[in-house]
Amino acid sequence: MKYGAERAICSGDTEHGQHFTAARISSFDHTHANDRIVLRSIVDFWWAPFDDAKRDQQAVAPTKAPWIRLHLGYSCPHRDEAGKESIQTNLVRPYGLTCTHCETVMAVNAEAPTIRLLS
Ligand SMILES: [Zn+2]
Structure with a gap:
């Protein structure tokens, strides 16, 4: 998406x-x-x-507790390059999202994504 x-x-x-x-x-x-x-x-x-x-x-x-993965884009703070990381519902947290170019921790995912299904 x-x-x-x-x-x-x-x-x-x-x-x-x-x-x-x-x-x-x-x-x-x-x-x-x-x-x-x-x-x-x-x-x-x-x-x-x-x-x-x-x-x-x-x-x-979809069940009451679907599994999801979210991809997040970022810009490297040290190089003029973009990167992409992902988180998903079943990770061990906190989870550090690191830059693939320079290993800088770009964000820490502290909580699992929450999902609300509407019917
Ligand atoms: Zn970087």
């Missing part, structure tokens, strides 16, 4: 490839609270039953 895009791309797998899916980032912002920056993103995802070709079975609707 990319902020502003009207649809998302499911990465699929090497055999079946990528395809579009009905999801989007409808809101993305940040606030400062207790010396922390809190990122907030609202993702709209319209799930409908489908055949999961990768696993050759009927797909399962």
